[in-house]
Amino acid sequence: MGENFVEYASAFFETTVFVYGSGLLMLYAMLAILSFINIRLFLRKESYTDYSVIVASPLAPGISVIAPAFNEGLTIISNVRSLLTFDYPNYEVIIINDGSTDDTLEKLMTEFSMVKVDFAYDVKISSKPVRGVYKSTDEAYAKLVVVDKENGKSKADATNAGINIAAYPYFLCTDVDCILHNQTLQMLIRPMMEEEHKRVIATGATLRMANSCEVDEGVLIKIRAPRPLLARFQELEYIRSFVLGKMGWSYINAVPNVSGGLGMFDKEIAVKAGGYDSVSFGEDMELRLRMSRYVYDNKIDAAVRYIPTTLCWTEGPSSMKVFMRQRTRWGRGLLQLLLTHRAMFLNPAYGRVGMIVVPYNVFFELLAPVIEFLGIIYYILLIYFGLVNWPYAIILLIFVYTYSVMISTLAVLWDQLTFQYYRNWKDVAMIALMAFVEMLIYHPLIVVFALRGYYFHLANRKHSWGNMQRKGFQKKEDKPKVTPAAG
Amino acid sequence: MWRDLVDLLFQAYEQFSLLPLFIEIALAFIVIAILATIIAYGAIMYKRYKSYVHEKRVAFIGPVIEEMITEQVLLNENLGRDIPTEEIEFDQAALNDKVYKKPFVRQILIETLVQYRKNFRGEVGDLLRKLYIDMDLQKDSFNKLKSLRWEKKIKAVVELTQMDITISDVTILPLTNSTNPSLRAAARNAYVQLSKNEPFKFFDIATEPLLPWDQLELFKIITTTKDIAIPNFSRWVSYSTNKSIVSFCLKLIAHYDQQSAIPAVMELLNNKDHYFRADAIACLGKLSADAAEEKMVKIYNHQPLNCQIEILKAMGSIASGRHLEFLKSEFLYSSNFDIRMNAARAIIRHNTQNSRMLVEELMEMTYEENQLIIKHCLNPLIKY
Numbered sequence: 001m002g003e004n005f006v007e008y009a010s011a012f013f014e015t016t017v018f019v020y021g022s023g024l025l026m027l028y029a030m031l032a033i034l035s036f037i038n039i040r041l042f043l044r045k046e047s048y049t050d051y052s053v054i055v056a057s058p059l060a061p062g063i064s065v066i067a068p069a070f071n072e073g074l075t076i077i078s079n080v081r082s083l084l085t086f087d088y089p090n091y092e093v094i095i096i097n098d099g100s101t102d103d104t105l106e107k108l109m110t111e112f113s114m115v116k117v118d119f120a121y122d123v124k125i126s127s128k129p130v131r132g133v134y135k136s137t138d139e140a141y142a143k144l145v146v147v148d149k150e151n152g153k154s155k156a157d158a159t160n161a162g163i164n165i166a167a168y169p170y171f172l173c174t175d176v177d178c179i180l181h182n183q184t185l186q187m188l189i190r191p192m193m194e195e196e197h198k199r200v201i202a203t204g205a206t207l208r209m210a211n212s213c214e215v216d217e218g219v220l221i222k223i224r225a226p227r228p229l230l231a232r233f234q235e236l237e238y239i240r241s242f243v244l245g246k247m248g249w250s251y252i253n254a255v256p257n258v259s260g261g262l263g264m265f266d267k268e269i270a271v272k273a274g275g276y277d278s279v280s281f282g283e284d285m286e287l288r289l290r291m292s293r294y295v296y297d298n299k300i301d302a303a304v305r306y307i308p309t310t311l312c313w314t315e316g317p318s319s320m321k322v323f324m325r326q327r328t329r330w331g332r333g334l335l336q337l338l339l340t341h342r343a344m345f346l347n348p349a350y351g352r353v354g355m356i357v358v359p360y361n362v363f364f365e366l367l368a369p370v371i372e373f374l375g376i377i378y379y380i381l382l383i384y385f386g387l388v389n390w391p392y393a394i395i396l397l398i399f400v401y402t403y404s405v406m407i408s409t410l411a412v413l414w415d416q417l418t419f420q421y422y423r424n425w426k427d428v429a430m431i432a433l434m435a436f437v438e439m440l441i442y443h444p445l446i447v448v449f450a451l452r453g454y455y456f457h458l459a460n461r462k463h464s465w466g467n468m469q470r471k472g473f474q475k476k477e478d479k480p481k482v483t484p485a486a487g
Numbered sequence: 488m489w490r491d492l493v494d495l496l497f498q499a500y501e502q503f504s505l506l507p508l509f510i511e512i513a514l515a516f517i518v519i520a521i522l523a524t525i526i527a528y529g530a531i532m533y534k535r536y537k538s539y540v541h542e543k544r545v546a547f548i549g550p551v552i553e554e555m556i557t558e559q560v561l562l563n564e565n566l567g568r569d570i571p572t573e574e575i576e577f578d579q580a581a582l583n584d585k586v587y588k589k590p591f592v593r594q595i596l597i598e599t600l601v602q603y604r605k606n607f608r609g610e611v612g613d614l615l616r617k618l619y620i621d622m623d624l625q626k627d628s629f630n631k632l633k634s635l636r637w638e639k640k641i642k643a644v645v646e647l648t649q650m651d652i653t654i655s656d657v658t659i660l661p662l663t664n665s666t667n668p669s670l671r672a673a674a675r676n677a678y679v680q681l682s683k684n685e686p687f688k689f690f691d692i693a694t695e696p697l698l699p700w701d702q703l704e705l706f707k708i709i710t711t712t713k714d715i716a717i718p719n720f721s722r723w724v725s726y727s728t729n730k731s732i733v734s735f736c737l738k739l740i741a742h743y744d745q746q747s748a749i750p751a752v753m754e755l756l757n758n759k760d761h762y763f764r765a766d767a768i769a770c771l772g773k774l775s776a777d778a779a780e781e782k783m784v785k786i787y788n789h790q791p792l793n794c795q796i797e798i799l800k801a802m803g804s805i806a807s808g809r810h811l812e813f814l815k816s817e818f819l820y821s822s823n824f825d826i827r828m829n830a831a832r833a834i835i836r837h838n839t840q841n842s843r844m845l846v847e848e849l850m851e852m853t854y855e856e857n858q859l860i861i862k863h864c865l866n867p868l869i870k871y
Contacts (some may be wrong), residue, residue: 167871
């Protein structure tokens, strides 16, 4: 009977893994096709779009740019200057000093002639208390608002304070040290304004690594593929995730999340949904789910859209320690939010979010590391008991390897079809070739760190948010400032 | 040798057919994945090479085209001599250069001319148009208009519009109602610019929505195109069944300060759609429609929050002073923060002796949060 049970169990496991693996491969194939269609559609539209129209239009909707800052004294001035250069007629920049212990606030006050003002606002969503709101006496910085608040130990808490103060109907959420393209606002507001029958509640665009780029005073001078191996893997991962994944999901209105580094939101819906959850470890996706929940509950026909243009460059973790912390947090956040929103899982009342977005995240994001890990254990046991059919096993391994290389290479191709950000051939080769070693070096790390995150959540381990230790950008001296082209 | 190869393949197939199905599938996918990866690399290389060649060609031909335009148009010796543009002749040898027969060069030439015409009006603009016609470039544009691809049609419409070439109503009007939003918007923009008699005729027949993004360009065209006969937009406010057209007309009414449209806009205060009512109230505010103030106060209590806020804003713009007590009571007794904020702002915007006295009085009699609201509204550094 015991032998029978083992046989049944192994047959069940093998069948499940086979079905699961086939589903995953088919899903990636589907995403590759959908993203290709969507990117082509986007490029066709872009070929005649004149963005200068919105730049001079009195009808341009107002946008609040919200950027929390914690101990960013070293770079805060150039970062804020960069945020003040958007090519858009109607916006404000809200910098949230989230209880910094360095000289972030003092530097802002001195550099931008800020004074404390009597600022009345309604606390629509909760955050730690605000100590003061500052405005500039210099007309040149009239768009700038600085909010000083008690440290809330999360970006979500700081952003919530910014949303409460935001004056405009849309807000752009970003990190103060992200480098944003100066056309970001006009390009992200467009999907909000051109959807025919749906209310677009959030939009996002592609993010890339800024690790080896040349940056001067918060402005990107030269785009380069990251040199450090870890950042290069992340670059490939981002290209695959944004250009291939999110563009594919966007085509069928099933975008899983809008990145915390760059996302524009409909303020009314975000506020009514309760804003960011300050205790969530995956606050960006959590907000996306909660906003969806709100619109479905209130019978609002809504959409979340992505564009393939890279509008944000961010410095990725370059040390293994920081990378581990980041991915552990992401893993923990995923488990936490899927447990919170479990009522949406396969619930037709939540439309595509309930039937596609949440199940996709459960099966192919949350369970993937678990299944991979169990698969490896199972494999080791089979090897130990001498039950492996090696020719078949090798064929299957080659199959998975070649398929993953193909998907990543297609993502690079889609990216190259869209915009050729790298002027240098070597940069393209450097990224594309990562696909051949990613599965062997980078992917196992992702699996282990995700499992670590799940374990931390289940064991209720304390997580310190910590500050992302950044190395800063390469600075090119004596070169004229240019703004990178969007196309 | 061929026979050996065929035998070998046959044997391989026999071996393959003996394998379990999932291994057969895996092997097939391995071949597909390897081929797709190789093709993807080839495509990346080809795409980059193509871009490189394109850049080189543009870098070569661009200056040639610009030199020709400079010589033929910008430095044309007949400019400024009161000679009608139609009678100015170009150097035919330059125009008939075989380089301008190539489709690639012709397209760059069209794009360059369109760009120049955006920057030059008057005699130079007319001469650029003549060059476009003399080189038969409008035929290229009209050919594109016949294309089945919508983005090519849009390109053609934009080129013809920029060069002020008439497109017949039979061709353009159906496009203004195209189900493709992008083509529809381009056609509508073109129609307003090109139609000499009734540039707003498509407002009458528009069944498809005028999207907010498309409104941006149309608004710019209407408000910046010279010699366009601006109608009374209240006509569509009263009769159009297309909500987006009505909403757009409200913006135009406010922009052109069409006071005669006030009665028609006031009719919208009875509309069932509260977003629509809010737009109408905002329009009345921008028109400083004194006559509408009474009605707005009357309907105020039955309105949803967005309409109430718009009414308060409108009262701040109208600033008749007749309803300061109403604003005061909203400021003092409303439980909603936004209502209090907008009521305070409306009182301050009156900027009269009475309103200033009222502000002082409110500062003394109200509680801390309301005092903060007043200080906020009075602070010139805070715009919103």
